Amino acid sequence: MLQESYLEFILRWHLYRRWHRPPRPKRQAEFNFHQLMKAIPANGLFIDLGANVGDVTRHALSYGMKVIAFEPDPTALEMLTRRFGNDQRVTIIPKAVGGSARKATLHQRPDARNIRMTEWSSLFEVPAHAKGSAFEVEVIDLVQFLKGICDPIAIVKMDIEGAEAECIEAMLDDGIYRSIGRILVETHERLSPDLAARIGALRDRISRENITNIDLDWG
Template identity: 30%
Template structure:
């Protein structure tokens, strides 16, 4: 009861203040107060510290970072302090609202936040959450038969590259709640020609059980030109581990890289 009161009081205080102050990897930020518990965890290295490690390792002052599935912006905020420019995509309108709020609070003018999905085909698509609430980081193009859904605009990777022509892309992060299985093959030519490091989250459990292992195999085939694969703890793994039944039954995070 006491803990609940403290959380409620903290929530009310930061909402009245207009932001939650936090330091992430040495950089001070003003952050939306509606996610203050998450921001507190991120600042204390209790949320995906290896993700911040990857961003720090592969970005430089002249680099470009691309984030497909940016949510409310933890990776975007950190990356914006490390590189020249950031392109990020977040089609969920609720998450996008908080993402833009966080960018405005911190006056990050090197970030291009796009409220569209990057998908295998362009158009107007349905998406809904696999979780409980809009904007909860589990919104997916695969969850298009849910009772409550939103329509979102989608562009292809080829269209984005043609229009934006991003230079010196050194790292791409993809966390699209299952849409990666259709998206990655459409990106193969660009990835093979340019070889940015690819930080990829896989969501095989959102697929029909009979299709999971084949989907993981197709994903690996599309990325076969990368010589090295690392797990979420940045430990090298073999291709057989990526193709294991265990990997197809769990949510995974992998780094594909030349080094």
């Protein structure tokens, strides 16, 4: 997602609209992302959870944001560091995030040499990870991390392959979400029936409590 430059994206977007074709959900999410970023003052703080190789980080920088990028996958982290390791606007943290601090196993697909396949790396082991590599990673307590940030947080983007459920649950229970501008979440119900049930419960809770700054349909 967001692999194109803004110019490439907007040309393709208007081409779809010219032919009156409804945009695919990912295209609509990208359009909404750009519209949101245009409305945010420059120099805000963007937290990229599951930064992968940094495509979303790149766009956040293009809108004048400062970025904290989390990426635990060692293959993706190498590329992310090559792209942004010398950029003073970017802080790279080679860890996963969760609802509690702990050690955990990160699972890769067997074809993770293809850098785009690292997007599937997850703390949840699924059949696609069979015969792939596994690494022990440090998981930080996301709520405690957010509480330690002094600057206002404009955006938290969360694409963490299943760990989003425990993170959002913890943020709701603590109330830390109220101090964040917008929280953009890509959900992964496909990974397991249990995860699908948790995401469904979160959708109900967000609707019931009239929470408007958490978007579970991003991505």
